[in-house]
Amino acid sequence: MTIAADLPKTPSRSKPNRRRTLIRHVVVLIAAATLVYAFSLVHGQWSPMHRWNRAFGDAAVLLLALTMTLGAAPRLFLASAKWLPWRRELGIYSVVLAFVHTVIILEGWVEWDFFRLFGFEFHPVDLEYVMLQQGFGLANAIGILALGIGLILMLTSSDRAVRFLGSNSWKAIQMTALVLWALVVVHTAYFLYAHFLSFHRATPDPNPLQFWFAGLVLLVFSLRSVAYVQTVRAKSSNRSTNERTEDA
Numbered sequence: 001m002t003i004a005a006d007l008p009k010t011p012s013r014s015k016p017n018r019r020r021t022l023i024r025h026v027v028v029l030i031a032a033a034t035l036v037y038a039f040s041l042v043h044g045q046w047s048p049m050h051r052w053n054r055a056f057g058d059a060a061v062l063l064l065a066l067t068m069t070l071g072a073a074p075r076l077f078l079a080s081a082k083w084l085p086w087r088r089e090l091g092i093y094s095v096v097l098a099f100v101h102t103v104i105i106l107e108g109w110v111e112w113d114f115f116r117l118f119g120f121e122f123h124p125v126d127l128e129y130v131m132l133q134q135g136f137g138l139a140n141a142i143g144i145l146a147l148g149i150g151l152i153l154m155l156t157s158s159d160r161a162v163r164f165l166g167s168n169s170w171k172a173i174q175m176t177a178l179v180l181w182a183l184v185v186v187h188t189a190y191f192l193y194a195h196f197l198s199f200h201r202a203t204p205d206p207n208p209l210q211f212w213f214a215g216l217v218l219l220v221f222s223l224r225s226v227a228y229v230q231t232v233r234a235k236s237s238n239r240s241t242n243e244r245t246e247d248a
Contacts, residue, residue, distance in 0.1 A: 020085070028063075028089040032097060035059035042208060049108030053101050058209060060097035061188055061216075067091045068181050068220050072227035088157050091177070095150040102147055105140075139190035146183035149176050185217055 039055035046054065067090045074081040110116040119137025120129040131137070153174065155161070162170045192207050 021089075024086055024089045028086070028093050032059055032063060032093045035062060036097065045205075049104060053104040053108070056097045056101035056104065057188070060094045060101060061184060061213070063090050063094035063097065064181060064184060065216050065220050067094060068177070069223055071177075072224045075227040075230050076223070092154050092157055095147070095154040098147055098150055102143070135190060135194060139187050139195070142183050142190075143187040146180055146187060149180045149183070153177055153180065181220070188213065 036052075036055045036059045039058040040051055042058075043051045043054045067087050070080070070083055070087045070090070074084060106112055106117070115122070115129045117137070117140050119131055119133040119135075119140075121132045122128070123130045153176065156165065156170060156173050165173070192210050192213055196204055
């Protein structure tokens, strides 16, 4: 997945390029596995199912945040442009981790009962499904939508996809990464801050990542906002310079 700030130039199939791509895949895969393990330690007090679904989900969020950051950083720090190629691998493995996170929830939490996934539970008296967890269902619906967008971005994250779709169509698809990030933030925020506040069940200790997640979201938002303003100013300055040149 590549945040569509800068379109790739004509793809090259040289061996050095393929080797660099392979190295990025290996490095990001190792980093992703390390993050999953680290987050599993953070959530060690939970049952195995919750421990690992959270670990994979947290690692996916962090990789996506890095992707969003790298897409904007070069507009403010030119030296960071050398890291732009890493956005693709970071985005791809973010989606892979999110997919595993989803499978763990389907298998261990809702037990492949899709009604339960959307907040319904089977009522033994009425013999039908009734809505019991509105927030849970809505948050999961948002998460599934985000995963769908992520899969589309992942499947189009290749030079072959750029050639097949054309740069304009490819860029339009990749711009949905902004929507993906917004959906992921809402989905994650619900389970970090709201899901376990129900009055009819015991409330666990606050998630230790609540503060760090808020800081991460604020950092990404601030960086991309400043980068956007910088881009607008640069375009405005160029337009003014061109107009003066034409007048002269």
